[in-house]
Amino acid sequence: xxxxxxxxxxxxxxxxxxxxxxxxxxxxxxxxxxxxxxxxxxxxxxxxxxxxxxxxxxxxxxxxxxxxxxxxxxxxxxxxxxxxxxxxxxxxxxxxxxxxxxxxxxxxxxxxxxxxxxxxxxxxxxxxxxxxxxxxxxxxxxxxxxxxxxxxxxxxxxxxxxxxxxxxxxxxxxxxxxxxxxxxxxxxxxxxxxxxxxxxxxxxxxxxxxxxxxxxxxxxxxxxxxxxxxxxxxxxxxxxxxxxxxxxxxxxxxxxxxxxxxxxxxxxxxxxxxxxxxxxxxxxxxxxxxxxxxxxxxxxxxxxxxxxxxxxxxxxxxxxxxxxxxxxxxxxxxxxxxxxxxxxxxxxxxxxxxxxxxxxxxxxxxxxxxxxxxxxxxxxxxxxxxxxxxxxxxxxxxxxxxxxxxxxxxxxxxxxxxxxxxxxxxxxxxx
Amino acid sequence: xxxxxxxxxxxxxxxxxxxxxxxxxxxxxxxxxxxxxxxxxxxxxxxxxxxxxxxxxxxxxxxxxxxxxxxxxxxxxxxxxxxxxxxxxxxxxxxxxxxxxxxxxxxxxxxxxxxxxxxxxxxxxxxxxxxxxxxxxxxxxxxxxxxxxxxxxxxxxxxxxxxxxxxxxxxxxxxxxxxxxxxxxxxxxxxxxxxxxxxxxxxxxxxxxxxxxxxxxxxxxxxxxxxxxxxxxxxxxxxxxxxxxxxxxxxxxxxxxxxxxxxxxxxxxxxxxxxxxxxxxxxxxxxxxxxxxxxxxxxxxxxxxxxxxxxxxxxxxxxxxxxxxxxxxxxxxxxxxxxxxxxxxxxxxxxxxxxxxxxxxxxxxxxxxxxxxxxxxxxxxxxxxxxxxxxxxxxxxxxxxxxxxxxxxxxxxxxxxxxxxxxxxxxxxxx
Numbered sequence: 091x092x093x094x095x096x097x098x099x100x101x102x103x104x105x106x107x108x109x110x111x112x113x114x115x116x117x118x119x120x121x122x123x124x125x126x127x128x129x130x131x132x133x134x135x136x137x138x139x140x141x142x143x144x145x146x147x148x149x150x151x152x153x154x155x156x157x158x159x160x161x162x163x164x165x166x167x168x169x170x171x172x173x174x175x176x177x178x179x180x181x182x183x184x185x186x187x188x189x190x191x192x193x194x195x196x197x198x199x200x201x202x203x204x205x206x207x208x209x210x211x212x213x214x215x216x217x218x219x220x221x222x223x224x225x226x227x228x229x230x231x232x233x234x235x236x237x238x239x240x241x242x243x244x245x246x247x248x249x250x251x252x253x254x255x256x257x258x259x260x261x262x263x264x265x266x267x268x269x270x271x272x273x274x275x276x277x278x279x280x281x282x283x284x285x286x287x288x289x290x291x292x293x294x295x296x297x298x299x300x301x302x303x304x305x306x307x308x309x310x311x312x313x314x315x316x317x318x319x320x321x322x323x324x325x326x327x328x329x330x331x332x333x334x335x336x337x338x339x340x341x342x343x344x345x346x347x348x349x350x351x352x353x354x355x356x357x358x359x360x361x362x363x364x365x366x367x368x369x370x371x372x373x374x375x376x377x378x379x380x381x382x383x384x385x386x387x388x389x390x391x392x393x394x395x396x397x398x399x400x401x402x403x404x405x406x407x408x409x410x411x412x413x414x415x416x417x418x419x420x421x422x423x424x425x426x427x428x429x430x431x432x433x434x435x436x437x438x439x440x441x442x443x444x445x446x447x448x449x450x451x452x453x454x455x456x457x458x459x460x461x462x463x464x465x466x467x468x469x470x471x472x473x474x475x476x477x478x479x480x481x482x483x484x485x486x487x488x489x490x491x492x493x494x495x496x497x498x499x500x501x502x503x504x505x506x507x508x509x510x511x512x513x514x515x516x517x518x519x520x521x
Numbered sequence: 522x523x524x525x526x527x528x529x530x531x532x533x534x535x536x537x538x539x540x541x542x543x544x545x546x547x548x549x550x551x552x553x554x555x556x557x558x559x560x561x562x563x564x565x566x567x568x569x570x571x572x573x574x575x576x577x578x579x580x581x582x583x584x585x586x587x588x589x590x591x592x593x594x595x596x597x598x599x600x601x602x603x604x605x606x607x608x609x610x611x612x613x614x615x616x617x618x619x620x621x622x623x624x625x626x627x628x629x630x631x632x633x634x635x636x637x638x639x640x641x642x643x644x645x646x647x648x649x650x651x652x653x654x655x656x657x658x659x660x661x662x663x664x665x666x667x668x669x670x671x672x673x674x675x676x677x678x679x680x681x682x683x684x685x686x687x688x689x690x691x692x693x694x695x696x697x698x699x700x701x702x703x704x705x706x707x708x709x710x711x712x713x714x715x716x717x718x719x720x721x722x723x724x725x726x727x728x729x730x731x732x733x734x735x736x737x738x739x740x741x742x743x744x745x746x747x748x749x750x751x752x753x754x755x756x757x758x759x760x761x762x763x764x765x766x767x768x769x770x771x772x773x774x775x776x777x778x779x780x781x782x783x784x785x786x787x788x789x790x791x792x793x794x795x796x797x798x799x800x801x802x803x804x805x806x807x808x809x810x811x812x813x814x815x816x817x818x819x820x821x822x823x824x825x826x827x828x829x830x831x832x833x834x835x836x837x838x839x840x841x842x843x844x845x846x847x848x849x850x851x852x853x854x855x856x857x858x859x860x861x862x863x864x865x866x867x868x869x870x871x872x873x874x875x876x877x878x879x880x881x882x883x884x885x886x887x888x889x890x891x892x893x894x895x896x897x898x899x900x901x902x903x904x905x906x907x908x909x910x911x912x913x914x915x916x917x918x919x920x921x922x923x924x925x926x927x928x929x930x931x932x933x934x935x936x937x938x939x940x941x942x943x944x945x946x947x948x949x950x951x952x
Contacts, residue, residue, distance in 0.1 A: 099642035132591040160563040186617035211530035
């Protein structure tokens with residue numbers, strides 16, 4: 091992509107309404123634009139990141155056997171009256187009437203809808219276990235939306251729902267989802283702690299929240315230091331071992347009951363980005379979803395639900411990955427892999443940059459080429475602000491010497507690389 | 522994917538509420554499930570097709586220089602009051618109030634929102650031309666939703682918006698979008714006619730509708746027979762030539778004014794799947810979106826908007842591609858490329874099918890493997906119903922002879938292929 095035509099409305103000034111760093115940086119980097127309180131448009135750069143995050147979440151849900159569906163944005167009040175949650179949900183649920191005065195609502199979650207689908211089509215235990223997921227927009231009418239996409243009203247969520255024949259199978263599914271979540275966050279480049287959680291309005295008796303460690307986190311997390319080792323070896327680690335470790339957020343942590351002391355207990359700030367629940371037969375019972383067993387009797391399946399805040403994650407990733415100059419994207423979610431910066435405005439530099447741009451794109455490296463007629467200061471600060479992992483810098487002097495400078499955004503390390511080996515060098519760096 | 526675990530709730534009976542063939546087949550093939558009038562859940566098979574269609578639409582928008590954004594589902598009433606469309610839009614617009622009693626609406630289209638984004642960030646003619654698009658859910662509260670996803674209330678749409686510095690440039694953008702649309706529909710395997718259209722509530726003076734030719738279409742289309750030749754050579758054809766040909770739907774066609782007669786004038790039924798508009802400065806003027814020209818004066822940019830009904834297309838593709846037995850997917854949008862059917866229930870057949878399944882997936886061929894313990898009749902009718910382009914059939918007799926049968930769903934042609942060359946044979950068929 092060439093920056094001269096790309097829509098990247100970066101801001102020099104820090105927007106006054108933004109109180110947290112991810113919100114400030116997303117506005118300054120031209121990733122989002124607020125439409126009204128808690129409702130944002132995703133501009134091209136922001137949408138690229140959102141889709142990268144979404145795709146990693148999707149791949150891991152698929153890998154664990156989740157089947158992707160897409161449920162309606164608008165749900166009927168009847169279904170929520172049937173489950174008994176319609177009146178209790180309160181003002182966070184956005185309600186409306188259609189032209190025939192039927193009550194609708196913008197779905198804040200989908201336990202009712204998925205259980206309704208289940209009961210229509212699935213009648214036998216042989217079809218179990220089943221796990222469905224969707225990645226779709228939700229609306230929760232927060233009283234004070236804030237922190238940009240971290241606490242918006244309209245937000246993108248991955249919500250999964252599982253159906254099992256008995257408790258043991260349900261706990262196995264829960265474990266599999268725990269592993270899937272840990273793997274997902276690892277791929278997103280995040281240090282995440284699963285803490286024991288309250289089950290709240292969803293109900294049930296087994297629940298974990300997932301907190302991204304970031305200095306700006308809203309809650310305090312207390313956890314066994316072994317997490318820091320396990321997290322890096324998630325593919326080899328027994329999930330039961332992880333679930334057995336101590337980890338609590340402030341509302342659940344009681345110092346007098348904590349088995350760990352001193353060095354063994356770590357403390358950090360955390361941002362909640364996921365929440366998983368095993369809630370048994372709460373919805374299957376009340377909505378009368380039944381399967382027939384081999385012996386002819388029928389039971390309500392054991393259920394769980396599993397959320398990841400996909401749009402919120404974009405903010406959380408920035409909270410955990412930034413410096414004074416701007417964002418530092420983990421490679422897995424970077425909107426482009428390379429910022430190509432041409433300096434000096436000479437025809438020769440432009441020609442060589444153009445060739446580098448094409449050669450890199452040809453081998454599948456995504457490049458944002460800053461071909462604007464701006465000075466080095468503006469180009470460097472734009473590149474640092476939007477945080478692409480690698481910068482390739484070429485000016486008239488480098489061109490004369492046949493060298494481009496490569497800067498790693500995260501470490502600040504710089505290397506001079508001969509132009510003729512630039513493509514293979516970048517390919518190596520990126521694999 | 523293995524059918525024993527895949528959620529594919531096919532129906533034997535024809536659902537009585539479905540009056541058009543695509544609606545019947547989508548319900549019978551387990552692609553969608555109605556939630557309430559005009560609002561559907563997309564089940565796994567349906568969602569795979571929806572995403573294939575979406576991705577083809579996206580690639581062609583990208584190719585013509587469109588920049589993808591994602592605008593909010595919920596829009597503020599203020600913006601529509603500013604444009605003057607809030608009161609006039611009528612009951613098709615779903616309106617609601619949030620907890621602070623602010624008026625919101627579920628966006629039926631996004632001219633206002635994109636113009637608002639434009640006016641915030643784009644101030645100079647140098648940034649033009651710009652074309653933004655999104656693929657996102659819309660809601661129109663149809664008084665009588667019907668025909669399944671063909672006339673739903675909640676639907677997926679690609680809507681693009683262009684901004685140009687003058688009329689000439691705007692018409693060039695319009696031409697480029699015309700070509701993009703023709704290419705998009707060609708890739709979707711559809712015969713489509715662009716007809717001159719009324720500009721309706723959007724306004725403006727240049728507009729085309731795109732009609733998929735299908736016997737079950739809702740409108741009558743009259744067009745120059747040359748379209749049938751041009752359509753197949755779209756990459757070589759001058760767009761002006763196509764735009765110069767006669768093509769009208771019934772409401773615009775006046776026999777006495779039609780320049781064509783006899784053989785030269787073709788007639789067919791059509792389903793509208795796209796609509797493009799050049800409407801000048803209607804929204805940029807009223808919303809005060811201005812750019813400064815080189816001479817320091819400022820102008821309101823020339824705009825256009827360009828829609829494709831993405832979810833509707835899934836229905837339209839089926840209307841144009843089916844037979845008595847079920848759907849016949851064009852290869853570009855098929856949910857899987859191959860249905861692998863194991864017969865006879867012997868261990869030997871299962872083992873070989875398993876190997877074929879893995880070998881095909883390994884080389885990137887997507888396979889739905891019917892490993893259920895059902896008889897041949899059920900398996901054949903499921904495969905024909907869901908309409909994957911190719912069927913590979915293997916039973917004990919074939920296994921003994923070392924041969925699998927390959928059936929082309931569209932032509933019904935069958936061939937016996939040695940098992941050892943099956944993978945390379947399929948790869949050739951699919952490239």
